[in-house]
Amino acid sequence: MDLKDKLVSSFMAFENNVDVEHPVHDIRTEAIKNFEEKGFPSKKQEAWKYTSLKGLQKVEFSIFPKKVNALDYKEVKKFFLHEIDTYKIVFIDGNYSSFLSETTHDGVDICLMSAALTKPMYKQVIDVYFNKIASKDESLTTLNTAFSREGAFIYIPKNKMPKKPVEILHFSTGNEASLMLQPRNLIVAEENAELQVIERHQSLTSNEVLTNAVTEIFAAENAIIDYYKVQNDAKTASLIDNTYINQKSKSMVKVHTFSFGGKLTRNNLNFYQNGEHIDSTMKGVTILGDKQHVDHHTLVHHIEPNCESHQDYKGIYGENSTGVFNGKIIVDKIAQKTNAFQQNNNILISDKASINTKPQLEIFADDVKCSHGCTIGQLDEDALFYLQSRGIPNKEARALLMYAFANNVLESVRIPELKSRINKIIAEKLGVRLGFDL
Amino acid sequence: MLKINNLHAGVDGNEILKGIDLEVNAGEVHAIMGPNGSGKSTLAAVIAGKEEFEVTEGNVLLNGEDLEDAAPEERAHKGIFLSFQYPVEIPGVSVTNFMKTAINETRKAKGLEDMPANEMLKLIREKSELLEIDRKFLSRSLNEGFSGGEKKRNEIFQMAMLEPQLAILDETDSGLDIDALRIVANGVNKLKSKNNAVIVITHYQRLLEYIVPDFVHVLHEGKIVKSGDKELAHELEDKGYDWIKQEAAV
Numbered sequence: 299m300d301l302k303d304k305l306v307s308s309f310m311a312f313e314n315n316v317d318v319e320h321p322v323h324d325i326r327t328e329a330i331k332n333f334e335e336k337g338f339p340s341k342k343q344e345a346w347k348y349t350s351l352k353g354l355q356k357v358e359f360s361i362f363p364k365k366v367n368a369l370d371y372k373e374v375k376k377f378f379l380h381e382i383d384t385y386k387i388v389f390i391d392g393n394y395s396s397f398l399s400e401t402t403h404d405g406v407d408i409c410l411m412s413a414a415l416t417k418p419m420y421k422q423v424i425d426v427y428f429n430k431i432a433s434k435d436e437s438l439t440t441l442n443t444a445f446s447r448e449g450a451f452i453y454i455p456k457n458k459m460p461k462k463p464v465e466i467l468h469f470s471t472g473n474e475a476s477l478m479l480q481p482r483n484l485i486v487a488e489e490n491a492e493l494q495v496i497e498r499h500q501s502l503t504s505n506e507v508l509t510n511a512v513t514e515i516f517a518a519e520n521a522i523i524d525y526y527k528v529q530n531d532a533k534t535a536s537l538i539d540n541t542y543i544n545q546k547s548k549s550m551v552k553v554h555t556f557s558f559g560g561k562l563t564r565n566n567l568n569f570y571q572n573g574e575h576i577d578s579t580m581k582g583v584t585i586l587g588d589k590q591h592v593d594h595h596t597l598v599h600h601i602e603p604n605c606e607s608h609q610d611y612k613g614i615y616g617e618n619s620t621g622v623f624n625g626k627i628i629v630d631k632i633a634q635k636t637n638a639f640q641q642n643n644n645i646l647i648s649d650k651a652s653i654n655t656k657p658q659l660e661i662f663a664d665d666v667k668c669s670h671g672c673t674i675g676q677l678d679e680d681a682l683f684y685l686q687s688r689g690i691p692n693k694e695a696r697a698l699l700m701y702a703f704a705n706n707v708l709e710s711v712r713i714p715e716l717k718s719r720i721n722k723i724i725a726e727k728l729g730v731r732l733g734f735d736l
Numbered sequence: 737m738l739k740i741n742n743l744h745a746g747v748d749g750n751e752i753l754k755g756i757d758l759e760v761n762a763g764e765v766h767a768i769m770g771p772n773g774s775g776k777s778t779l780a781a782v783i784a785g786k787e788e789f790e791v792t793e794g795n796v797l798l799n800g801e802d803l804e805d806a807a808p809e810e811r812a813h814k815g816i817f818l819s820f821q822y823p824v825e826i827p828g829v830s831v832t833n834f835m836k837t838a839i840n841e842t843r844k845a846k847g848l849e850d851m852p853a854n855e856m857l858k859l860i861r862e863k864s865e866l867l868e869i870d871r872k873f874l875s876r877s878l879n880e881g882f883s884g885g886e887k888k889r890n891e892i893f894q895m896a897m898l899e900p901q902l903a904i905l906d907e908t909d910s911g912l913d914i915d916a917l918r919i920v921a922n923g924v925n926k927l928k929s930k931n932n933a934v935i936v937i938t939h940y941q942r943l944l945e946y947i948v949p950d951f952v953h954v955l956h957e958g959k960i961v962k963s964g965d966k967e968l969a970h971e972l973e974d975k976g977y978d979w980i981k982q983e984a985a986v
Contacts, residue, residue: 683786684824688838688894689812689845698829698837705828705877 301355301478302337306330308361309444316447322415325429330444336437348622348654349564349593354536357506359478361445363391367471369502371398377500378465381715384496385464387450391471392479394448398467406460407453411482414451423453427486431542431570432514439540439566442512446482449511454491456518463494463713468509469502470535476506483513487521487549496716498528501535506561513541517549519573524552524712530559530723533590540566547573554711555582556720557592558727568597574604581707582611583720585700585727586619586651593622600633600663607637612704613644615651626658629666636666644674645703647696697730737762737933738783738902742794745782751792752778754958760902763930767944767969768937770955771977776937777821779955780906783935784818785811798902812838813845815901819891819908826878831890832860834878835897842898863896867923884911892923903927904935909943921946941973956984 299307309330316323338355339346367390378386385408388398394410401409407420414420415428429446433439450466470477487493501507517523529537537560543551557563569578584592598607613621623642644653657670677699685695701724711717725731738760745753752775760766770776782789783796785808796803798814806814826834840850851859864871867889879887888908895903905924909917924947928934936947944952944966952968953960956977961984962968972980 678824679788681824681826683781683784683788683808684820685826686808687784687812687816687818687820688834688898689809689842690838691809691841691845692807694837694841695809698826702826702828709828 301357301359304359305361305441306334311362312445312447317416320415322424322428322446326444326446329434329440332434332440333437333444336440339437345595345624348620349562349591354508354562357476357508359506359508360475361478363393363477366393367391369395369398369469369471374398374469374500374502377467377469377498379463379496379713379715379719381718382713383462385460385462386467387464388467388469389448389481390469391477392448392468392481402460406455406458407451408460408464409451411449411451411484412447414484415447420451420453423486427514427516428484430514431516431544432512432540433542436540436566438510438538439512442480442482442510442540445480446512449481450483450485452485452493452495454487454493456488457490458488459492463496466495466497468499470500470507471502476508478508478510481509481511483511485513485515485523487517487523489518490520491518492522494524494526494713496526496528496713499531499535499537501532504532504534507532507535508538509536510538511540513539515541515543515551517543517545517551519546519548521546521549523550525554526711526713526716527553527555527565528720529555529557529563532559533561533588535560536562538564538566541568543567543569543578545569545571545573545576545578548575549573550577552579552581552710554707555580555594556723557582557584557586558723560590560592562591564593564595566595568599569607570599571601571605571607574602576605578605578607579710580607580609580611581710583704583707583724584611584613584615584621585704585724586613586615586621587617587727588619589617590619591621593624595622595624595626597626597628598638600627600629600636600638602630603632603634603636605633605636607639609640609642610707611642612707613642613653614647614700614703615644615653616647618648618650620651621653623653623655623672624658625656625670627660627668627670629659629661629663629668631662633663634665636663636668638666638668640670642672643703645677645700646674647677694730697725697728700728737799739797740783740794741797743782743791743796744793745778745789745791747789752789752958753782755794756958756960758953758960760933760935762933764951765928765934765936765947765949767949767952767966768935768955769939769952769969769972771981772939774955775958776955777906780818780904780935780937783904784808784816809841809845812898812900813842817895817898817900817903819888819895819903819905821907821910823879823887823891825880827880829878831874831876831878831893835860835894838894839897859897863893866896866926867893868919869893885913885916888912888920889916889923892920896923896927899927900932902933902935904937906937907939908936909938909940917943917946941969944969954980956980
């Protein structure tokens with residue numbers, strides 16, 4: 299049975315574990331019908347031209363984990379940002395781990411989707427926000443919607459701010475079989491609220507793992523959200539991340555995506571600016587090696603006047619890795635005085651690596667500033683020589699230049715311990731010890 | 737210390753250096769002058785080991801050792817320093833961290849441990865004072881947003897930190913105003929000793945008023961066509977490079 303059929307036929311079994319009376323279930327039933335019609339995206343679709351899911355569809359994924367596995371903190375401590383105090387929402391094989399988590403209801407709600415989808419106290423929030431911006435056409439998103447049950451639920455009321463950042467971790471232990479996970483996150487920051495989130499997926503197994511995640515983020519007026527995605531998973535883990543962000547006037551949302559691990563990673567990052575004076579920032583650093591593939595598809599939709607968006611993605615591709623960047627900017631006719639900037643710069647450090655990069659600007663207003671720049675190149679030989687002439691060996695000189703290349707993305711990471719951690723991961727990937735942090 | 741024998745070198749099949757002979761001993765200051773395109777910067781790059789250039793004939797010996805295939809970092813470890821005409825910007829790496837890395841990599845190559853932090857700090861303080869460099873400057877990204885003068889001063893600061901045996905200053909005076917020139921020249925002069933040597937590559941005589949050469953060589957179309965003492969530099973200033981070209985044509 300291929301993966302699509304397996305998923306469709308698992309829906310009934312899934313229904314046994316959820317409250318089918320809850321209004322959300324109508325959304326699920328609609329969604330599974332949608333997915334059944336559309337199936338997995340194929341390379342014939344423009345958006346999936348360079349990223350094939352054929353291989354993944356042939357894997358015998360288990361949709362529901364058979365055992366509830368536990369993890370010792372010692373085993374997984376290194377995946378947490380343990381240098382600082384954080385709230386934690388931790389899942390093991392798709393199930394909540396209370397032992398590893400630290401949730402709260404103290405003025406803010408940092409807890410679970412499963413609770414939000416069943417308990418009456420959250421009904422209003424769910425009615426207003428759940429599935430309101432996630433695409434109903436994009437088939438993998440509808441697939442996630444059909445099976446939505448568990449994930450992170452963060453609700454920050456007006457004027458509030460959690461005392462510490464929130465870490466969302468999804469572990470998979472799948473020792474019995476290859477596992478498919480579908481976390482569903484909902485994050486709401488009301489007026490003037492502020493929030494920092496660090497999200498990470500980590501497979502602890504050598505079996506294949508496929509995560510198809512959907513995250514909906516709502517930023518109300520003046521809200522500020524800083525979201526960091528750390529993608530340094532095992533080489534047998536694949537991730538399809540669909541993130542939808544709705545911003546109201548004067549809000550500021552920044553998403554940093556660090557893609558270093560995984561086998562196949564697809565990031566669909568969508569910003570909808572429903573208001574004026576909105577600031578949206580998308581930054582990323584991708585460093586890939588042996589047979590890894592990353593596909594960044596971004597969208598910013600400027601709907602009203604006077605908003606800004608900044609995109610800066612840097613990619614370093616070695617060995618036989620492949621990358622895709624497709625940055626779409628839509629500026630509606632009335633969205634005058636839009637400032638939209640997009641940069642995607644890539645370095646190929648092997649002649650077997652390849653990257654496809656494409657800006658897509660659809661501008662319907664006439665008083666705007668929009669720029670785009672997609673480049674592919676190699677390390678600057680003159681810069682290399684400069685460093686070598688100071689006694690810095692070739693390997694370390696290349697690493698320094700690659701750090702410098704990724705610098706202005708790293709520079710805007712506002713949690714110093716996270717920045718330090720990313721530095722360490724980069725150092726590992728580049729195989730050097732530089733003796734200092736950037 | 738440095739002996740260049742019949743050096744022929746070029747890039748992409750074009751020969752730029754067409755038979756250079758040069759001998760530089762410890763304690764000496766040599767000036768290399770010449771019109772644009774004569775090969776001055778190429779000579780500097782070839783001595784420093786830039787891999788883009790191919791040596792087709794002749795050799796470069798440092799303390800009797802043929803540098804032949806030595807990589808640029810190896811030449812740096814052996815004591816060669818090149819002050820760049822166009823220093824490269826490395827955003828995200830502070831001047832301090834850059835220097836630390838350079839010094840420690842050189843020590844590593846010699847089998848030494850990293851320089852202890854307090855010793856490093858002392859060295860940085862000492863050398864930045866020598867070049868009248870503000871300490872705030874040291875935490876800025878290397879060369880990023882630096883003015884021409886600041887970049888050149890930073891080059892000499894690096895030279896001061898690395899204490900090379902042979903320093904090659906490639907058009908260090910280009911883009912400098914009188915004050916910056918004075919500071920840079922002062923720095924170079926303070927670093928001079930009987931154990932090291934300096935090759936000053938310049939277009940103009942002006943710098944040589946401050947860094948006084950023992951020998952002046954004129955490069956024209958890839959060859960040294962005239963050598964003399966510091967008076968040669970004055971003669972060049974009076975007569976211009978055309979004089980040399982005419983003499984060479986004869």
